[in-house]
Amino acid sequence: MLRLTSARRRGNCEGQSRRDFMQVGALGLGGLTLGDMLRSKAGAAEVGTSVSDKSVIWLWLSGGPTHVETFDPKMTAPAEYRSVTGEVQTVLPGVTLGGNFERMASVADRMAFVRSFAHTNSGHSGGTHYVMTGYDNRLADNGAASERPGIGSILSRVRGTNHPVTGMPTYVRLNGIYADGPAFLGTAFGPFDSGGEARRNMALNITRDRLDTRRTLLDNIDNVRRDIDRSNLIDGLDAFDQQAFDIILSRSQQAFDLKYEDPRVVDRYGPGLGQQLLQARRLTEAGCGFVSLNFGGWDMHSNIKTSMDRLGPQVDRAVAALVEDLSLRGQLENTLLVVSGEFGRTPKINGSGGRDHWAPLSTLALAGGGLKMGQVVGESAEKVDVPRTTPITPADLLSTVMHVLDIDQRIQFLNQSGRPTYINETGKPIRELV
Numbered sequence: 159m160l161r162l163t164s165a166r167r168r169g170n171c172e173g174q175s176r177r178d179f180m181q182v183g184a185l186g187l188g189g190l191t192l193g194d195m196l197r198s199k200a201g202a203a204e205v206g207t208s209v210s211d212k213s214v215i216w217l218w219l220s221g222g223p224t225h226v227e228t229f230d231p232k233m234t235a236p237a238e239y240r241s242v243t244g245e246v247q248t249v250l251p252g253v254t255l256g257g258n259f260e261r262m263a264s265v266a267d268r269m270a271f272v273r274s275f276a277h278t279n280s281g282h283s284g285g286t287h288y289v290m291t292g293y294d295n296r297l298a299d300n301g302a303a304s305e306r307p308g309i310g311s312i313l314s315r316v317r318g319t320n321h322p323v324t325g326m327p328t329y330v331r332l333n334g335i336y337a338d339g340p341a342f343l344g345t346a347f348g349p350f351d352s353g354g355e356a357r358r359n360m361a362l363n364i365t366r367d368r369l370d371t372r373r374t375l376l377d378n379i380d381n382v383r384r385d386i387d388r389s390n391l392i393d394g395l396d397a398f399d400q401q402a403f404d405i406i407l408s409r410s411q412q413a414f415d416l417k418y419e420d421p422r423v424v425d426r427y428g429p430g431l432g433q434q435l436l437q438a439r440r441l442t443e444a445g446c447g448f449v450s451l452n453f454g455g456w457d458m459h460s461n462i463k464t465s466m467d468r469l470g471p472q473v474d475r476a477v478a479a480l481v482e483d484l485s486l487r488g489q490l491e492n493t494l495l496v497v498s499g500e501f502g503r504t505p506k507i508n509g510s511g512g513r514d515h516w517a518p519l520s521t522l523a524l525a526g527g528g529l530k531m532g533q534v535v536g537e538s539a540e541k542v543d544v545p546r547t548t549p550i551t552p553a554d555l556l557s558t559v560m561h562v563l564d565i566d567q568r569i570q571f572l573n574q575s576g577r578p579t580y581i582n583e584t585g586k587p588i589r590e591l592v
Contacts (some may be wrong), residue, residue, distance in 0.1 A: 212527065212562055213442035214309070215449045216496045217435070217477070218335050221456030222285065224513050225502035225521040225542070227256040227466045229271040232542040239505050239541045242463045243470070253534055258470025261478035267532040268481050268490065268525055270591060274536025274545035275522040277501070277552050280515040282457075285500030287337040289520070292556035292582055295337075304337040307347070307571075309559050310448035311340035312581055314347040316565055321445030326413065330441055332434050332451040342574040349450065352414060352437075413437075413444035423483065432476040439480060442493050447563070456499055460510035473497075481525050494527025494562045498555075505543040518544050522555065527562040529591040553585030561587040 226232060231241035231254055244257035248266035255263050255271070262269070279285045281299035288294045291306035298304070307315075310329035317328050331338060331349035340347040412418045416433060419440065427436040431453045438449040453473070458465045477497065484490040502520040503513030519538055525531060537546045560567060560582065567587075573579040 211445070211447075212492050212494070212564065213447050213449070214313075214494045214496060214527070214559060214563065215435070215438045215442060215480070216310075216451070216498070217473075218450060218452045219456045219473070219497065219499040219521070220282075220286070220335065220452050220454040221458070221499065222282070222501045222503060222515055223456040223499040223521045224458060224462060224466070225273075225275075225519055225538075226505065226513070227462065227470070228259070228521050229255055229523055230273045230538055230542055231256050232538065235505075235541055238507050239543075242507065242511075243466050250532060250534075256466070256470065258466055259474045261474045262481075265478050265481040265485075265525075268485060270524045270529065270531050270533050270535055272522040272524070272535045272550055272588070273519075273538050274547045274550050275498075275520045275555070276545050276549040277517050277520065280501050280517040282500055282515075283336050285515075285517055285520075286335065288517075289498055289500055289552045289555070290335065290337040291341075292551075292553040292585055298337070304339055304341050306337075307341040307343045307581070308338045308450075309556060309563075310338060310349055310450055311343050311347045312560075312565065312569075313448050313563055315340075315343050315571065316563075316569070317447055319347065321447075324445040326441065326445035328447040330438075330446050330449045332437065332449065335450055335452050338450055342579070343571060413440045413446075416440075426483070427479040428472070428475045430476075431472050432479060435476045435480045436483075439483060439489070439493075443487070443489060458503065458512050459508070459514055460512040462503075462507070462512045465512075477525075484526060490526040491528050492526075494529070494559065495525040496555075496559065497521070497523040505541050516543075522550075524558075524591070529558070529562065533590065535588060535590045550588055551585065553582060554588055555585070556582050557585035558587045558591060561592055 226239070227241045227243050231243075231245040233240050233245050233254070241256050245254035246257055246260050246263045247254055248263040250266050253266060253271070255266070277285070277288050277294070279288045279294050279296070279298075283298035284295060287298045287304055287306070290308045291304070293306045295302065295305055310331070314327075314329040319328055320326065321328065327350035329347070329349045330352055332352050334351075338349060414437065416424055416437060419436065424433070424436060427433060431451075434451045434453075438451060441449050453469075455465070455469055477495070480495060481490065484493050484495075499521055501515055501517040504516045505513075505519070508514060519542065536548070536550060538544070539546045557567060565581075567582060568580065570578045570580050
């Protein structure tokens with residue numbers, strides 16, 4: 159907590175002096191003050207680690223989205239394997255998506271659909287850990303804690319926990335995903351929870367009797383600035399705390415609030431998921447490096463068509479709006495969107511009209527980030543059960559994201575035992591994209 163004091167003193171009835179004060183909320187990440195976070199950022203720059211301003215928005219479809227009804231409808235397969243929602247032609251010749259994704263089909267030239275993404279863990283927590291970290295954890299489905307850091311925490315460790323100019327957290331979580339934390343990197347590099355205490359602490363706080371009106375608040379901010387200037391107190395503050403003070407009094411907090419967005423843009427994204435993706439765009443625009451959000455409901459063991467008709471159009475509208483918006487604002491090259499879940503679904507429809515857990519072929523789409531878009535990467539086999547081409551692994555996905563964020567592919571950090579540990583030992587950036 160950064161506490162600013164004035165030079166005026168008054169005695170209380172016991173003869174003790176006290177100071178009038180204004181408290182400015184700290185960001186509250188892992189007990190660090192904002193000044194501490196900025197020191198971390200500067201330290202990262204001094205040792206030559208990434209200070210790239212590219213960002214990632216990771217849309218997690220928890221439950222295991224069907225790869226068939228999303229991005230690989232395979233209408234040439236036998237009836238019991240092909241998409242039950244049909245297909246829609248994209249702007250890419252010969253490339254189709256599942257029947258619920260008409261709007262995404264119109265921006266497919268700015269996206270890439272990976273049809274050979276595969277791994278070996280068909281458990282919800284295990285698959286999530288694998289895709290989020292690039293490492294399999296067979297104990298995850300038995301309640302074990304994540305043993306490897308997620309990419310958002312890796313970025314926070316590399317760049318520092320806050321943007322040096324705006325003060326925006328490097329890693330923001332809009333809602334939770336298993337294995338999206340820092341693991342052995344330490345809690346200081348965990349996600350900033352936009353719905354938690356950290357978010358509330360971004361607000362200015364002054365004593366109740368001085369918070370009568372918005373005008374009073376503004377007057378008090380001006381008074382503090384004048385008091386600081388007269389007393390030269392600002393010269394005595396650590397440089398990082400000066401910066402923290404300026405950031406908190408700036409408008410960077412407005413990135414979290416959609417009331418500052420054009421209502422026409424808000425409407426274009428749609429409700430629910432759309433609002434979250436719009437908020438993610440605003441956060442990355444303000445300097446956030448990694449935003450994760452979870453849109454669940456994809457564990458479709460029965461009635462998959464009904465479920466897809468409910469959830470698919472929401473993803474379709476929101477993702478297409480984000481891709482179009484980033485393009486119009488000139489941000490698509492510097493912002494990577496990842497759409498994934500923990501695994502795909504069984505290629506053959508079961509007796510309940512659904513699909514079960516299936517990691518050997520999984521769902522993955524990307525947009526932007528300076529990668530080569532407008533293509534399908536890899537190919538599934540005839541019955542859309544396994545890759546026909548060379549499988550792309552979670553480690554390869556991790557490596558691709560690291561490439562976008564300018565993180566050294568051979569970077570190491572000390573694990574919980576104090577041993578140097580490679581963040582990514584086996585993955586390589588997806589060749590078709592880089």
